[in-house]
């Protein structure tokens with residue numbers, strides 16, 4: 401671990417950390433990349449790759465099946481990963497409340513297909529927000545179509561924060577409030593406390609999409625007060641193919657199973673089945689074992705650096721980036737997102753640049769080895785709300801530094817030269 | 821690695837900065853057809869005024885990147901005043917120029933492409949459209965270049981099936 405915590409400040413040295421990430425090495429075949437797309441997917445430190453490799457090399461067997469030693473060891477390590485990851489987000493009962501899924505999209509769908517399809521009927525309402533990722537809209541649109549559920553949306557305010565002024569009215573009579581904890585387009589960090597409070601008053605449950613929060617800040621699901629919480633491994637230095645749903649145990653107990661198959665049953669007869677205990681009831685088929693172990697290694701890595709240090713570093717770098725972009729390009733750049741704020745804003749910077757299409761911006765930046773995202777970021781309703789088809793998005797993580805931001809600013813100069 | 825100059829030829833930037841046939845036509849009588857690139861959210865609207873199998877007027881609206889916009893602009897200039905058959909032949913030629921990679925990206929209309937057995941013109945006959953040839957070196961941008969052409973094909977199909985209807 402190359403991170404160092406000094407006594408006076410939670411210091412983090414992004415350059416030193418970068419040495420842990422093979423893809424970010426200056427010696428990478430094809431050249432060094434300036435990676436500014438961690439909101440889409442982060443890179444992995446060698447510790448994660450090693451953990452998975454080591455597992456496959458020494459221990460792999462299917463879990464919860466064999467009686468032989470390596471199968472038992474595989475099971476133990478898989479279940480241990482569950483507990484580590486659960487503790488990382490403050491789950492009170494990690495061994496039963498942490499369900500592994502393919503990604504956060506599947507975690508949200510799990511709630512939509514089990515809890516919601518059991519509990520909700522025609523005329524019931526679900527409250528979402530205007531800034532949601534498609535992963536937290538489409539499952540509910542599908543349910544709405546199927547069941548005649550009403551969807552309501554917390555609007556986006558002029559300051560790029562959710563406008564909570566009519567919240568009590570919006571949640572009145574609703575059964576579920578499902579919102580992101582941080583926007584993958586605007587960088588807005590959603591203040592969940594008033595949303596949870598209003599939902600409680602209305603008797604609604606709360607699902608928070610933690611995809612853009614868990615990688616960047618300390619999170620405690622009990623403190624958040626939510627009922628369902630999902631996040632995704634690949635955005636928090638972990639592997640692809642694994643995500644997490646946390647929910648309170650009594651909720652999970654009452655929910656019907658999701659996918660059917662092996663693992664998720666206690667007994668199967670020709671005329672019926674008995675579902676397995678928590679959390680396996682929701683994990684049909686061979687689970688992502690190596691991925692769970694990889695994600696556990698990512699959690700250890702993040703804990704080693706310290707989530708407070710990550711948060712502090714990103715807040716500072718975000719303010720630096722916004723300042724540099726504005727002071728260099730003035731009116732030529734429009735940033736879609738809140739003003740820098742250590743609490744209420746994360747390191748996702750979406751912008752429009754001088755009328756140049758984001759595809760063209762990203763293409764020119766690519767020739768300088770700068771990776772940014774161009775497109776609608778799986779948030780088309782938000783794009784419509786912003787009145788754009790697409791944006792260019794630079795997103796920051798623990799391994800980015802001022803130099804990366806300076807490269808971006810210089811790269812935009814090239815865009816300006818070609819299209820300006 | 822292919823350089824930016826392969827992609828952003830001067831003529832492409834010219835069509836992007838001053839697009840030809842930009843605007844709308846009253847529909848009806850013109851035919852209006854929309855195309856989307858779900859990848860990037862680009863949208864294009866093609867207005868076609870076809871009289872006696874001749875594209876007497878064409879207008880393009882919508883939003884997109886320099887490649888999709890310039891491709892649409894060049895397309896509109898190339899088909900205006902020509903017959904539906906000529907327009908379709910041009911679509912075939914253009915798409916065959918783009919097809920080196922698009923074959924792998926999966927097209928919806930692979931079947932109809934060869935069916936007519938009509939001649940496919942070489943890049944020479946494509947005129948300034950040949951400037952878009954460099955796009956094939958940037959596979960993700962091929963969909964940008966072909967968006968307006970797929971939309972045109974859809975529009976021509978709709979016009980012909982309407983004409984065929986009793």
Ligand SMILES: Cc1ncc(COP(=O)(O)O)c(C=O)c1O
Nearest residue numbers: 503504505533535584609611632
């Ligand atoms: C806020 C948010 N929710 C959901 C997702 C979906 O994540 P995944 O594709 O890993 O399910 C993303 C990632 O793009 C996201 O940013």
